[in-house]
Amino acid sequence: MEYRPTEWDARAQQLWRDLNVYRADFPSDRNPFYVLDMFPYPSGAGLHVGHPLGYIASDIVSRFKRHQGFNVLHPMGFDAFGLPAEQYAIQTGQHPAVTTEVNIERYREQLNRLGLGFDWNREVQTCDPDYYRWTQWVFIQLFGAWYNKQSERAEPIETLVAHLNARGTEGLNAACHGEPQCTAAEWAAMDAAQREALLQHFRLAYRSESLVNWCPALGTVLANDEVVNGLSERGGHPVVQKPMLQWSMRISAFAQRLLDGLDDLNWSDSIKETQRHWIGRSQGARIRFTVLAGEVGEVGKVGEVGKAGQGANDPMSSGANEPTSQRTNEPMGGANVLEVFSTRPDTIFGATFMVVAPEHPMLGEWTTEAQRAEVEAYCERAARRSERDRQADTKTVSGVFTGTYVEHPFTGAPIPVWTSDYVLMGYGTGAVMAVPGHDSRDHALAKAMGLPIVQVVASNEPVDVQAEAYEAKSGRAMASEFLDGLATVEAIDRAISELESRGLGERTVQYRLRDAVFGRQRYWGEPIPIAYRDGVPEALPVDELPLKLPAVDKYLPTEDGEPPLARAERWVSAEGLPLETTTMPGWAGSSWYFLRYMDPKNTNAPVDRSAADYWGQVDLYVGGSEHATGHLLYSRFWTHALHDLGHIGFREPFKRLVNQGMIQGISAFVHRIEGTQTVVSAELAGQYSTQKLHVDVSLVNERNEVDRDSLSTWMPSWAGTEFIPSEGPIKVEREVEKMSKSKYNVVNPDALADQYGADAVRLFEMFLGPIEQSKPWDTQGMSGVVGFLKKSVRLMEKRHDGAASADELRILHQLIDKLQRDVETLSFNTSVSAMMIAVNAWSGIPQLAQSTLRDFAVLLEPFAPHTAEALWAELGGEGSVVLAPYPALNPEYLVKDSINYPVQFNGKTRFQLEMPASASAAEVESAVMAHEKTAHFLEGRSPKKVIVVPGRIVNVVG
């Protein structure tokens, strides 16, 4: 039998299609197993060898579980809404759906070329109206829900309305923004618009005026996870903070549950830690300081502000993006009270000034006339700076005195109020009590402005708080009246109790997690299914879904800066109401797609409850770690909410998560003398003033030599290139970098599959190393796995119809044992090596039984399914090897009857001693002592101690 990989690839793939072997059944009596890959965004560049790393691993698990009799769900789809297709549309006028479809077609071909066993009957595309109909449906569910902190779950908005009818906001414990409140009587008196304005503060999908990340270059707002170092994740454009009326998702309501849920998930520590940080729970207290009246400017219009909650443009939305407060009923106190959050209330006696964020809504009120010009100038400067600028110089401190003072709650001393941009409006209350003695940032401002620094925590080591803040939480309170002598932890507790008893503050938990901005001023996304009746948002009736993307003449904003959907001719609901013009962000469709695979054709619901109950959580989810704070958090949030609302029976979507590492490219550079067309071989480059330029890796051979002719004809700009030396090889320089089109280091998996066969690519990617690890792609090693496949095929020449020998069975069962253990940890590099060891061992046996070879074909199948299929056919197997049962492990063949003991003297291995496995420790010891070499290594000493670990090792100490 000759090894013919490309021929076998085609034949096996045809057989799989004919027999529909990857079909997942429902209903079914078999046990379900759900293996999921993060579905790709179909970009124009196609797949490179890095993408399939995770797909191959999950494919191996799927195939393995199928052999073991599980009903395996292993689907694939496309995350098809996104910016690149839209940018291309803006440039060319081509509808994004067209480019997207072309790209999807190419992706599907590339995935199939590698023999990945997906159930394509269940494919989903997020841009398909039959799919996004249900994304819109989920949005409507969230719009129609609120989070009840009493029951700790999301509930239909009707239960909130019932509460408001009965008692107003009294006794209500809900996740919300701002300080919405009303009595039952006030609620009863409100008109529809006023009621909706109030409800918006509670809905899980809501609209509010808030500070958002605005990216002028992309013309859209972005979520926090889409902004990296003050630049947009896509495209790297500057991002600024800007207040806008926007749709948001109240993910902050689920902060504690998203935190707690991590404990039971089988995910990597680093992803869990990343999420914990992103959620950022901190415990402390809210503390209220009374603003000293004499100093307050324009006190007149104060009182009304805090009582808002009525009217469509209510003023209480100003702090909308701040995480929800523990309380809902206490008034913020308007300009009379300055409220801060602190994790160190024990240091309150060290608070020598207050700092509020430049965006703080009360700042204007608190600024005295004398200071007004200076404060306004400062705020304007802070607003103009982009996030990036603000982050760039965290070293320089700046701030301005407002002219106002607050009263210290315990000492009654006046404390000056400052504003500085190191205090963020988006966290806590947007104000802090500055304790320069024990907080480095407060310390920096105090130093710069000459404000007093007081020590209120004593340490065992000598500390000088004038020089540096003492921030450790291990110390005892001092100069703090009733707190003196208490250890920090106790002092915090005591300080909070004291504040609570005086009604000046309370214990609270603060989260860093912000609500997620949900609207995008873009075309290529799901339309938000909201219509406006007299300016009041209402959800479309579910039976009007899908709300399809309208045709537009251009994919750009309108002249007035409205999103592209405003260009549509009649963008109104069935009832004729104007529709929302922003679309959903990229993460909407990917937040629930794993549910749709369970029931992809359902026209009555996103997923039938019975299908969701049968398949349950994803057993294994494989994908990149770059989604740690985006997709992986949002999809958890939606799953929790859908669970609470009764649509599915589990809270957490992904039981186990494995992050595959990145495959890096090995870029090639030539040295070109600056300002010339002359290329210098790398070893001579030091003699010239050269620049390093990327060249395509396909122009370079294994000896790192670039071909002159192909370089000259590679691109027009390289025509007429001259070379030094003029004869002989031209060397390139190599460097490991991220694999990317622009670095010309991309290797395509389908091209490799055409050259070596799909199985060689699969095996090689797995053999490269542990799945989670990043590693450079080096095709040189390919010959190793090709050799293994050829050797495997050559075993067929040894086959006979008789019974299998004990030797060959021992090899077989050791392999089964190893493979079964490896699949649990996805340790497929060692699986490949174990198969190599087995094949090498069988190669040394003159004859092999047909049954052994058949079993081997099944063991090989998850890794190299095409070759296994060819072997299976040759061995007379029925149907497809994909559906064959896994060979049962017979542990008898794993038992060894003798053990080769390494014998150590003082920890150094000196010789081996073969002993029967049944030998006792005493027998082993006497055998060692009787051994001729023992006397030599003891050099006349008598052993102090002989350690015998049965079955393992002997160590003679002496």
Place this chain on the structure above:
RNA sequence: GCCCAGGUGGCGGAAUUGGUAGACGCGCACGACUCAAACUCGUGUUCCCCUGGAGUGCGGGUUCGAUUCCCGCCCUGGGCACCA
């Protein structure tokens, strides 16, 4: 700065609960086959001052025994970054 992961031959990497460090593969060297080359097969391949010694980033420690456990440091990759 804080948090997480990692550091083993020329290279990718392997090593159950602490128990023969370097499996498997690449590369390299030598040999067989061949007129020759490719393919294939075989042998060797951690290093050194080689009857021995050293050795898993560095320095200590625990242990009969440490890649594995503990303490301190260095480096690499990733995450967060004025979060009060």
